[in-house]
Amino acid sequence: MGFLLRIVLAAALVSLAPAAARAKDPVASPAVQKEFDGFIEKFRAALKANDSAAVAGMTRLPFMNDKAIRDAAQFAAKTYRTEFTAKNRACLQRGKAVYSRDDYKNDSYFIFCGDLIFVFSKTPAGFLFTDISVND
Secondary structure, eight states, rough: OOOHHHHHHHHHHHHHHHHHHHHHOOOOHHHHHHHHHHHHHHHHHHHHHOOOHHHOOOOOOOGGGGTTOOHHHIIIIIIIIHHHHHHHHHHHHHHOEEEEOOTTTTTEEEEETTTTTEEEEETTEEEEEEHHHHHH
């Protein structure tokens, strides 16, 4: 009976191993979450008003290190007009932000809107809109 019990316990432990080995989803500290909540509230208000200049003011420029998008006017013409459609603005206003922390301890949030991922990163200046990526 002792031998059978050991086999059952060993099998149970083996079946639990994958769950234990899985990395937990990162969780933002209360301070980081509070800072992001304040940022995203303002960002969403700018989107609701369809205010490209306000959105540009909350964006790291040059946008995505593209020197052709280095100021609010260029951002409005080359990014806002094409990427911040009514559908994407609505998605960003209601979409759930997903927290992430990379290996370099950089805090970011992502909002998935259809084929796009909108990225908001913590910078020395606070949270900023920093990237648009393809959701593949």
